[in-house]
Amino acid sequence: MDFSRYHSRLGMAALLLACFATTASALDNPGYDRPGIGFTPVVLGSGDITVEQGLPDWSLVRDSGGSSAQYTADSLFRLGIGHSLELQLGSSYNRLSQAGAIDYGRGDSTLALKFALPARGNFTWGLLGSVEFTDGASDFRSPHRQYLLGAAFNWQLDERNGAALYLENVRSDGHDSRQLAVNDGYAFTPRFGGYVEFDVMDTAGSGHGSRAGAGLVWMLTPRVQLDASMRHRLDGAAPEWEAGLGVAVYFGH
Numbered sequence: 001m002d003f004s005r006y007h008s009r010l011g012m013a014a015l016l017l018a019c020f021a022t023t024a025s026a027l028d029n030p031g032y033d034r035p036g037i038g039f040t041p042v043v044l045g046s047g048d049i050t051v052e053q054g055l056p057d058w059s060l061v062r063d064s065g066g067s068s069a070q071y072t073a074d075s076l077f078r079l080g081i082g083h084s085l086e087l088q089l090g091s092s093y094n095r096l097s098q099a100g101a102i103d104y105g106r107g108d109s110t111l112a113l114k115f116a117l118p119a120r121g122n123f124t125w126g127l128l129g130s131v132e133f134t135d136g137a138s139d140f141r142s143p144h145r146q147y148l149l150g151a152a153f154n155w156q157l158d159e160r161n162g163a164a165l166y167l168e169n170v171r172s173d174g175h176d177s178r179q180l181a182v183n184d185g186y187a188f189t190p191r192f193g194g195y196v197e198f199d200v201m202d203t204a205g206s207g208h209g210s211r212a213g214a215g216l217v218w219m220l221t222p223r224v225q226l227d228a229s230m231r232h233r234l235d236g237a238a239p240e241w242e243a244g245l246g247v248a249v250y251f252g253h
Contacts (some may be wrong), residue, residue, distance in 0.1 A: 022241045027223060032248040033076065035215045035229040037181040038193040041126030043116040044080030048252040052076040052250030054092070057244035060251050068098035072107065074246075088112035088130070094140045105137025112148075122156040144173035160187045166199075175204035191219040197231075201238060209236030 011027065030042035034052050044050060054074040061068050076090045091119040092107035112130030119125075132146040137216070150168040157163060167181040181199030188194065193216070200210045215229030 011155045012228060029252060030061070032225050032250075033078070034246050035217070035227040035244060036183060036213075037197055038152050038168075038183065039114065039126070039128055039166060039178075040183075040248075041124045041148065041154055043084055043086035043114055043126070043230055044078055045252060046080050047129075048080040048250070050078040050248060050252075052078070052248040053166050053246060055245040055247060058241040058242065059244070060241040061239045066099055066182060068096060070097075071095040086114040086116075088114060088128075088233045091136075094137075096139055103137075103139040105140045107140045108132050108136040108142055121152070124156075125153045129149050139171055142172065146170050146172040161185070172204065175201045177201070193217055200248035201236075203237050206237035209238035210234040211238050211242075213242070224248070225253075 026217055027216065028045060030044060031040040032050065032052055034054070052075075054072060055157070056071045056073040059070050059072070061070075069164040072092050072094050072111045074092045077089060079087045079089075081087050088111070090110040090112070094105055094107050096103045110130050112128055114128045116124070116126045117161045117166060120147060128148070128150045130150075132142060132148070134141050134143070134145055136142075148170045150166065151178065153165045155163045162179045164183040164185070166183070168181075170177040170179075179199060179201045183195055183197040185195035186193055194214065195217075196212075197216045198210070198212045200208070202208050211233055213231030213233045215227060218226045220226055227244075227246045227248070228246050231239075231244075233240045
């Protein structure tokens with residue numbers, strides 16, 4: 001079973017990067033989608049590229065059937081195509097340890113389109129639609145193609161603090177899975193910040209679940225971000241623990 005769908009490659013780091021305007025404005029860097037649940041509602045400029053890589057992410061699942069641990073090296077390629085649109089291509093390489101066996105393989109490929117809606121003062125919002133194909137290795141392949149529609153809403157409360165709301169619906173084999181997440185980010189310095197998040201899920205076939213987490217981001221340079229994050233299950237159908245390290249690089253003009 002592929003538990004990587006509970007990992008969100010896409011994050012709320014834009015809340016923090018909005019506070020790093022002095023560092024990033026010269027490059028017009030709109031921010032990164034990792035870490036955290038959701039995505040930044042701002043798109044790349046036309047022809048700009050960002051590569052975001054998990055180093056890796058990790059999840060631990062315990063249920064009545066036993067436990068499993070999965071390492072997921074998520075890769076996300078983002079390309080600005082103009083007209084407030086961004087194209088995204090994603091996939092992953094995974095290691096799954098379950099019932100004494102260890103399996104390796106590539107995860108499903110994802111094709112997404114992000115649309116940034118007009119900003120209003122300190123408020124930004126956007127939509128993201130994606131399709132996840134069933135082309136991964138057998139142990140990491142979803143049984144059916146998945147279609148995702150997500151909406152992100154960000155409020156910059158002051159020069160250091162930002163809040164966000166993320167809504168998501170995933171359609172697969174005629175069934176819907178829904179997610180709602182809230183996030184609060186804080187910039188400790190112009191290059192270093194953190195966030196806390198909480199989300200609830202209603203997953204088709206697994207039921208309701210909730211998680212809470214936190215993370216840190218560090219702008220190593222105006223183009224390179226390092227991140228670390230962790231989540232814990234509060235109740236229901238969710239991995240017991242999740243953690244991750246990652247890097248994101250902006251290749252803008």
